Amino acid sequence: MLLKGKNVVITGSGRGIGKAIAIACAKEGANIGLVSRTSEELNISKKEIEELGVGVKVVAKTADITKFEEVEAAFQTFHNELGLLNGIVANAGYSRMWTTHEFINEKFSEILNVNILGVFYTFKAAYSYLKKDDKKEKARFIITGSEAYPNAPSKLAAYVASKFAVVGLQKSMTMEYKRENINFNMVLPTQVDTRLLRGKSAGDGNKPAHVLNPWDLNDYYLFLLCNDANRVDNALIFAYDFNEVKKLLDKAPSGKKENWEVFKDFLEENAPKVYENVKNLGKLVDFIITRSK
Ligand SMILES: NC(=O)c1ccc[n+]([C@@H]2O[C@H](COP(=O)([O-])OP(=O)(O)OC[C@H]3O[C@@H](n4cnc5c(N)ncnc54)[C@H](OP(=O)(O)O)[C@@H]3O)[C@@H](O)[C@H]2O)c1
Numbered sequence: 001m002l003l004k005g006k007n008v009v010i011t012g013s014g015r016g017i018g019k020a021i022a023i024a025c026a027k028e029g030a031n032i033g034l035v036s037r038t039s040e041e042l043n044i045s046k047k048e049i050e051e052l053g054v055g056v057k058v059v060a061k062t063a064d065i066t067k068f069e070e071v072e073a074a075f076q077t078f079h080n081e082l083g084l085l086n087g088i089v090a091n092a093g094y095s096r097m098w099t100t101h102e103f104i105n106e107k108f109s110e111i112l113n114v115n116i117l118g119v120f121y122t123f124k125a126a127y128s129y130l131k132k133d134d135k136k137e138k139a140r141f142i143i144t145g146s147e148a149y150p151n152a153p154s155k156l157a158a159y160v161a162s163k164f165a166v167v168g169l170q171k172s173m174t175m176e177y178k179r180e181n182i183n184f185n186m187v188l189p190t191q192v193d194t195r196l197l198r199g200k201s202a203g204d205g206n207k208p209a210h211v212l213n214p215w216d217l218n219d220y221y222l223f224l225l226c227n228d229a230n231r232v233d234n235a236l237i238f239a240y241d242f243n244e245v246k247k248l249l250d251k252a253p254s255g256k257k258e259n260w261e262v263f264k265d266f267l268e269e270n271a272p273k274v275y276e277n278v279k280n281l282g283k284l285v286d287f288i289i290t291r292s293k
Pocket residue numbers: 011012013014015016017018035036037038041063064065066091092093094114144145146147188189190191192193194195196197
């Protein structure tokens with residue numbers, strides 16, 4: 001088990017990507033802290049994890065991540081119930097679409113508040129409970145970004161601004177906490193079949209082919225939380241690039257796909273741009289290869 005005995009808190013884990021991450025981490029032996037505003041959804045996530053029968057602890061706590069006192073209270077509870085925290089996934093997010101000059105003012109602020117302030121509050125509230133006494137087992141702070149960075153699709157000005165902002169936030173925190181045992185990393189998904197993208201149709205079985213399932217991202221989060229990534233810091237894991245890596249791993253002749261060392265030349269030759277973006281993340285490619293066996 002990759003995360004046996006580790007304590008991991010995931011915000012926005014009542015549904016969608018966060019719920020998939022929580023289930024994946026529990027299957028790998030982690031105790032889980034679940035947070036969002038909707039207790040019914042959190043209770044379902046908790047029950048599904050308990051029904052796995054893997055014997056991990058699950059603590060669910062409602063909090064609005066735009067309200068610092070609520071986030072603080074949630075982390076106090078996680079610390080009381082689980083102990084020091086090994087990993088935090090700042091995943092909760094929100095978006096709405098309008099042409100910029102018609103964007104409703106309150107919605108614009110709400111998106112920035114959830115997607116930027118929420119990440120800041122999550123880190124601030126978690127900081128004193130992070131387990132940062134061992135450089136061989138650093139604490140992890142992982143943000144769910146978006147391909148909206150750097151692609152900037154239209155009618156999503158607030159969302160795009162927020163997802164650009166968290167890249168900056170990650171970079172400053174990486175520099176600021178260099179001397180502490182905390183790694184900051186980000187997963188930047190392409191479109192995923194969740195309520196945020198497809199509203200009430202999420203999970204109806206009719207998603208377009210290019211849209212990912214929430215669980216398709218699990219390997220990236222598991223990698224960032226596990227010991228293999230102890231020295232990975234300020235990485236941006238673009239789901240688009242790693243999808244291409246997965247497709248090329250399928251196509252590569254045997255002898256060229258057993259590990260990163262033998263695969264990298266094949267990748268560079270067939271997808272030079274993807275190679276440029278992933279060449280410092282060979283360990284993740286190895287992780288994906290191992291998990292697919
Ligand atoms: N789906 C995509 O296509 C896509 C693509 C790229 C990136 N992402 C990112 O992935 C992350 C997860 O989104 P998702 O797609 O899984 O969407 P989702 O299914 O709508 O889930 C969002 C989660 O965030 C929680 N949340 C929202 N506002 C909150 C608040 N103020 N306080 C606490 N929790 C809050 C929601 O619960 P409550 O509403 O109950 O609070 C829910 O659990 C987001 O950061 C999003 O930007 C998604």
